[in-house]
Structures are given as structure tokens and as C-alpha cells.
Amino acid sequence: MFHLIEAFGIALRMIVSGDTVVFSIALRTLLIASASTLAATLLFVPLGCLIHFNSFRGKRLATGFIQTMYSVPTVFVGMLVFLMISRTGPLGGMGILFSPWAIILGEIVLIFPIITGLTISALQGTGKGLEDTAIALGASRRTMVLKVLTEARYTMFTSVLMGFGRALSEVGVAIMVGGNIAGHTRTLTTAIALGVGKGETASSIALGLILLFLAMMVSIMVNLLQHGGNR
Amino acid sequence: MILQMKNIYLRKEKSRILGGVSINVPEGSFFVLMGPTGCGKTSLLRLAGLLDKPDSGEVHFHGIPVPSKGEALFQTRRRIATMFQSPVMFRGTVWSNISWGLKIRGVSKTEIARRVEQILDFTDLESFAHRDASTLSGGERRRTALARALVLNPELLILDEPTTSLDPSFKRDLLKRLSEIHSRTGTTFLMATHDFTDALAVGTIGAVMRNGLVTQAGSIDQLLFKPENSFMASFTGMRNIFPAEFTGSMARVGEVDVAHAGNRNGHGFLAIPPESIVLALSKKVTSERNRLTGIVKSVERSGINWDVVVEVADISFTVAITTGALHELSVTTGSSIYLSFKASAVHLF
Numbered sequence: 001m002f003h004l005i006e007a008f009g010i011a012l013r014m015i016v017s018g019d020t021v022v023f024s025i026a027l028r029t030l031l032i033a034s035a036s037t038l039a040a041t042l043l044f045v046p047l048g049c050l051i052h053f054n055s056f057r058g059k060r061l062a063t064g065f066i067q068t069m070y071s072v073p074t075v076f077v078g079m080l081v082f083l084m085i086s087r088t089g090p091l092g093g094m095g096i097l098f099s100p101w102a103i104i105l106g107e108i109v110l111i112f113p114i115i116t117g118l119t120i121s122a123l124q125g126t127g128k129g130l131e132d133t134a135i136a137l138g139a140s141r142r143t144m145v146l147k148v149l150t151e152a153r154y155t156m157f158t159s160v161l162m163g164f165g166r167a168l169s170e171v172g173v174a175i176m177v178g179g180n181i182a183g184h185t186r187t188l189t190t191a192i193a194l195g196v197g198k199g200e201t202a203s204s205i206a207l208g209l210i211l212l213f214l215a216m217m218v219s220i221m222v223n224l225l226q227h228g229g230n231r
Numbered sequence: 232m233i234l235q236m237k238n239i240y241l242r243k244e245k246s247r248i249l250g251g252v253s254i255n256v257p258e259g260s261f262f263v264l265m266g267p268t269g270c271g272k273t274s275l276l277r278l279a280g281l282l283d284k285p286d287s288g289e290v291h292f293h294g295i296p297v298p299s300k301g302e303a304l305f306q307t308r309r310r311i312a313t314m315f316q317s318p319v320m321f322r323g324t325v326w327s328n329i330s331w332g333l334k335i336r337g338v339s340k341t342e343i344a345r346r347v348e349q350i351l352d353f354t355d356l357e358s359f360a361h362r363d364a365s366t367l368s369g370g371e372r373r374r375t376a377l378a379r380a381l382v383l384n385p386e387l388l389i390l391d392e393p394t395t396s397l398d399p400s401f402k403r404d405l406l407k408r409l410s411e412i413h414s415r416t417g418t419t420f421l422m423a424t425h426d427f428t429d430a431l432a433v434g435t436i437g438a439v440m441r442n443g444l445v446t447q448a449g450s451i452d453q454l455l456f457k458p459e460n461s462f463m464a465s466f467t468g469m470r471n472i473f474p475a476e477f478t479g480s481m482a483r484v485g486e487v488d489v490a491h492a493g494n495r496n497g498h499g500f501l502a503i504p505p506e507s508i509v510l511a512l513s514k515k516v517t518s519e520r521n522r523l524t525g526i527v528k529s530v531e532r533s534g535i536n537w538d539v540v541v542e543v544a545d546i547s548f549t550v551a552i553t554t555g556a557l558h559e560l561s562v563t564t565g566s567s568i569y570l571s572f573k574a575s576a577v578h579l580f
């Protein structure tokens with residue numbers, strides 16, 4: 001117990017003093033999670049909109065499949081991406097294995113269902129009545145789509161934040177395709193996993209507290225957006 | 232005719248919603264589409280508002296067939312406004328909700344301000360203009376939705392069950408307002424309701440639907456006083472509807488002979504409004520051709536009046552009487568009583 005309290009004290013001192021190693025890992029984690037979330041947003045928010053606003057055979061099945069993939073195990077995605085980008089894989093020529101790009105790619109795949117599925121849910125949540133009202137008041141299809149997107153904006157931001165939260169806190173993809181290389185691909189979660197194994201309790205706690213803080217910030221923002229969305 | 236719907240068929244998920252419906256809505260009329268819940272009113276209104284496409288049949292607007300897609304459909308739809316049963320409010324204030332339709336039509340800001348002010352005044356919503364639309368009550372939402380549709384100066388305004396789930400005072404207020412707006416603007420109204428009394432309050436003409444078909448159409452008076460079948464009679468609130476065998480000016484209802492003002496032979500139905508039947512404790516000499524003796528089976532309150540059920544042979548007649556008449560006659564269950572009604576009070580169909 002005394003060891004744990006002491007480790008907490010050291011961890012807090014590391015955070016307050018701005019420990020270079022700890023903060024460089026935190027910054028790298030933020031950059032990787034932000035880059036993957038940005039790319040996933042640009043790709044999958046439009047995909048969610050396409051699925052919602054269009055009728056096609058198998059739409060319900062596709063939506064259901066995407067939504068069941070929310071909790072896909074990160075190690076499974078890590079393995080899949082590893083097989084794709086390893087030297088013998090179809091994308092082996094890119095030569096990105098064990099680089100931050102590999103983690104970004106893996107996290108894009110990981111949060112694809114969350115961003116796409118929650119975008120669809122956000123748009124569905126506005127209700128058919130909103131689309132009908134816009135059309136009945138003289139909107140063209142384009143104007144109607146823009147109106148629905150405007151009305152659903154808070155919930156759609158929430159889906160992006162949920163994706164960011166998932167990218168920030170995942171460990172399977174980062175360790176499998178990033179390799180946990182110090183100063184290169186080490187992220188908060190992989191560093192914690194390694195630190196605990198090596199008995200570096202204080203630095204692991206410091207990294208854990210930063211991760212917890214970031215995750216809480218995401219949750220608070222999600223709550224604020226949901227509050228705004230309900231107004 | 233501003234709107235003609237000809238032989239409209241519609242199926243949804245393998246079930247028939249509309250089975251060949253035709254209606255004609257004259258320009259400037261207040262057309263009321265009536266019928267019980269689930270009879271296809273809303274589906275027909277969505278087709279009239281050009282929001283859905285029928286499986287077959289034609290929709291004509293001002294005598295011109297409306298195409299199923301393209302610019303012509305879009306431009307025609309802009310001449311019609313629909314207010315749904317549960318109006319959805321956009322995020323923002325009442326003002327921004329009302330002005331949205333004008334904004335997307337590219338109307339100038341000054342013109343939008345002028346027209347919104349005018350409609351707010353017209354619908355008594357001035358004090359709500361800057362209220363967040365999500366905080367409005369059910370009645371206020373409907374008024375805002377009405378203002379949002381009216382501000383577009385539509386040639387045809389479609390209202391889907393605007394009074395559903397409103398409390399009686401709000402309902403009366405809304406119907407009064409609709410009637411005023413109709414007479415002041417001259418806009419053609421097409422309103423669906425399951426309540427015949429709504430039609431009486433505002434309608435000039437209408438149609439009654441049942442199981443995806445129009446069962447009778449005509450003026451509201453015709454629908455009320457000349458029901459063509461027993462469903463219509465019961466929908467308009469008529470009671471004492473009996474199957475009958477007609478022979479000239481007489482009809483045999485069970486074991487009771489009823490005189491009527493028509494001349495008819497064969498099988499059919501007749502109805503006698505409960506208000507047209509007079510109760511008496513003794514046999515009086517009256518001008519009524521129908522004079523019967525019966526036993527009081529029950530006495531029940533019905534609003535401010537009373538319903539007395541009198542059994543004559545094998546037929547039960549419901550008679551509506553006031554509280555004063557109830558006390559005067561000392562009507563009690565099991566007592567013998569005389570009832571009379573005029574032949575002209577008997578409706579045949």
C-alpha cells in the first residue's frame with residue numbers, strides 16, 4: 001500500500017514537472033488518435049449519410065452489421081491490419097509496419113463502425129418527420145439533406161468524439177502494428193502495458209492519469225454535446 | 232377543381248392501403264376527409280401533398296396531371312403545404328421555424344420579416360416569436376406549424392388530424408381559427424379527421440373513408456343528413472340503426488312496423504335519431520305516425536342529457552331526453568312508456 005502511495009506521489013511530480021518522456025508519449029498518442037479520427041470522419045461520416053439517405057437492397061442488413069461491429073476486439077483489428085501491411089501482405093509494399101502510420105491505419109479501421117454506425121443513428125434520430133416536414137415546406141432533396149445534417153450536428157459530433165475516445169484508449173492495434181518502439185510508436189496505452197510489466201509503477205501511473213484525464217475530457221464533451229443536442 | 236385524385240391504389244408491405252380512391256377538391260373549399268383510424272386518410276393526404284407516389288392512379292393539380300418526378304413535381308409541391316399530425320419543430324425559435332420555408336425560396340430578408348410578422352399577428356403568436364420551439368406545448372406547436380405552412384401562401388393547405396390529442400378548449404380554439412383563416416384567405420383546405428364533429432365545425436364538403444375506399448362523398452350536410460349506408464350513419468353519430476324490410480312507406484324492423492316518408496321496397500337500413508323520439512307516460516293523440524309502447528330497459532347519463540333505452544317487442548330504441556324531462560316523466564327501469572316519432576324523422580339507406 002505504501003509503495004502505491006509513493007508511486008502516485010512520484011507520478012504526480014512527473015506530471016507537474018512536465019516530464020519530457022511522459023509528455024512526448026501523451027502528445028504522440030493525441031496526434032495519432034486525432035489523425036485517425038480526422039481521416040475516419042472524412043471517410044465515414046459521408047458513408048453514414050449515404051447509407052441513411054439512400055434506399056438500397058440490404059440496407060438494414062448493412063446497418064445492423066456495422067452496428068454490431070462497435071465492440072470488435074482491438075487485437076483482431078490489429079491482427080487483420082498486421083496481415084495486410086506486413087511484408088507478405090497485400091499492402092506490404094507501403095512499408096509502414098511498425099510506424100505511426102500503421103497505428104493510424106489500424107485505428108481508422110477500428111473506429112470505422114463507430115463513426116459510420118453512430119452517424120446513421122444520429123440521422124435516424126432526427127426522425128422521418130423532419131425529412132417530411134422539410135420536403136412539405138418546399139425543400140429540394142439537397143436542401144432537406146442539409147437541414148437534417150444541421151439538425152443532427154450535435155449527435156454527429158458525439159459520434160466523432162466516441163470514435164476519438166476509442167482510438168485514444170485502444171491498445172491492441174497500437175501494440176501489434178506499432179510495435180511499441182520508444183520515441184517512435186509508443187503510445188499511452190502501450191507504454192502503460194510495458195511499464196507495468198517492467199515494474200515501472202510511477203511512470204505507468206503518470207501515463208494512466210493522463211490517459212484517464214483525456215478520456216474524461218472526451219466524456220465531458222460528449223455529455224455537453226448531448227445536452228446541447230437535447231435542447 | 233384544385234385537386235383531383237383519380238382511382239388511387241397504394242400498397243405498403245404487401246397490405247392494401249388504398250384500393251381505388253377518387254376525390255375532387257373544389258378550389259376555395261374546406262374539404263374534410265373523414266374516417267376511423269387506419270382507414271387510409273393519412274396515406275391519401277401524403278399523396279395529395281405529393282410526398283409519396285401512388286402505385287397507380289392520377290393526381291391532377293388545377294386540372295393538370297402531376298408528374299411522378301422532376302422539376303414539375305417539385306414546383307407543384309411548392310404550391311401545396313402540409314401540416315402533419317405531430318408537427319416536428321426545427322431547432323431554434325418560433326420565428327426561425329416560420330421563416331424557414333421562405334428562406335429556402337430565396338425571399339428577401341425584408342419580405343421575410345414582413346410576412347412572418349403578418350402571420351404571427353394572424354395566428355396570435357407574436358408573444359411566442361422568440362421562444363425556443365422545443366419548449367412549446369402541443370397546441371402551440373400546432374399553431375406554429377400552421378403559421379409555418381400559411382406563411383408560404385399555399386394554394387392548397389393539407390392538415391392531417393390537426394385536433395388529435397388536444398384538450399377540448401384548445402381543439403375548439405384551433406378549429407375556430409382554421410375556419411377564420413379559411414374564410415379570410417380563401418385558401419383551399421384539405422383536412423383529415425376521425426371526428427365527425429370537426430367536419431361539422433369547419434367543413435364545407437368532404438368524404439368518408441373506410442378500409443382504403445371512399446364510402447360516401449358530398450357536402451357536409453349530405454353526409455350528415457343523407458347517410459348512404461349503415462357505416463355512414465354510425466360514423467356520423469346516428470343511433471337506432473336497424474336492418475329493415477321496406478314495403479312502400481312502411482318498414483318492418485323485427486316485429487315492429489315503422490312508417491317513413493319515403494317509398495321503397497326490399498331490404499335496407501333505417502335510422503331514427505334519438506333526439507327525434509318523444510317519450511310520454513300515457514298514450515296521447517299526436518300527429519306522429521309512429522306510436523309505440525315499450526319497457527324502459529336502462530337510463531344512463533350521456534353528457535348533459537340522458538339516454539333511455541326502451542324495448543319495443545324485440546327492438547331496443549335509444550331515446551335522448553333532458554334532465555328536466557327525466558324528472559318530469561319519472562322514468563325508471565322496468566316501467567312502461569309510450570314513444571312516438573314522425574315518419575319524416577326516419578332516415579333510409
